[in-house]
Amino acid sequence: MNSPSSPAPLSAPRAPAGSPHFSWNRFVLLARAHWAEHLRQYLGHLAVTGLLYGVLLLVTLSLSRGEAFSTGGQSAFYFWGLYLTGFVFAGRYFDGMARRESALLALMRPASVLEKWLLCVVVVAVAYPLCYTLLFLAISWPAQGVALALRAAWLKTTSVDPQNYALFVPLVRPPLRESLLSIPQQWGFFIAAWALQAVAVTGSLYFRRAAMLKTLALGVVLFVITVMTGIVSDARHEVLFAWWSGRAGSGGLALHALNAALWLVLPLLLWGQTYQHLREKELA
Helix, strand or coil: CCCCCCCCCCCCCCCCCCCCCCCHHHHHHHHHHHHHHHHHHHHHHHHHHHHHHHHHHHHHHHHHCCHHHCHHHHHHHHHHHHHHHHHHHHHCCCHHHHCHHHHHHHHCCCCCHHHHHHHHHHHHHHHHHHHHHHHHHHHHHHHHHHHHHHHHHHHCCCCCCHHHHCCCCCCCCCCCHHHCCCHHHHHHHHHHHHHHHHHHHHHHHHCCCCHHHHHHHHHHHHHHHHHHHHHHCCCCHHHHCHHHCCCHHHCCHHHHHHHHHHHHHHHHHHHHHHHHHHHHHHHC
């Protein structure tokens, strides 16, 4: 008899090692087992994220007297938080692979590599951003009223324009002119976040010890090299962000090819590399 704390059993037949086949029944059982094992960990991660965001708001609202909570400031809080916490969450998804016992348990699950990889994509790149967004809105909504009250008290007037402090809702409400983020630009930020999450997951599978720190260090080195290369070659950042600048249609074929490689091919390659590393772990 299973103990009450044991994960949900997987009764589906085991897929062959390295199998790319997909079975919906196996995938559902795998998701149930993963949920049972990691629910507390995920709730704890969201609780810490909410606590840190709340403390950050208290500090910034008090120091700026509410001015930092403009729509543009909220968008900065949102995306920086998504990048930082999303990287940590993604890097810890395969945290059990670092320990031999838990790694064997995860690899012996009766599911194909494709199913395990797909569950990782769903949890990391879809479920987490949605949960993070709901948490962000739940904290930002009451903070909006506090920011308006602080601005009115500091300016000693009731004529504070609430439109400048409208609640930032990602991909739903068109940002105001001062927020500097259009809907296409927000999609660019989301794609970059998904690519960063793929790097974190890949690093956690590639490095055996201190995977997150090594992945972060490698990313910083590559970022510095990229920036220095751009400075030396006098490259214009508008070329790389042409798709999100509102003038995408005015570029030539080479410009569109470069942006397609950066914003479509590169994220797909990074997630494909994650699949390959997971497949190598399964076959080892």
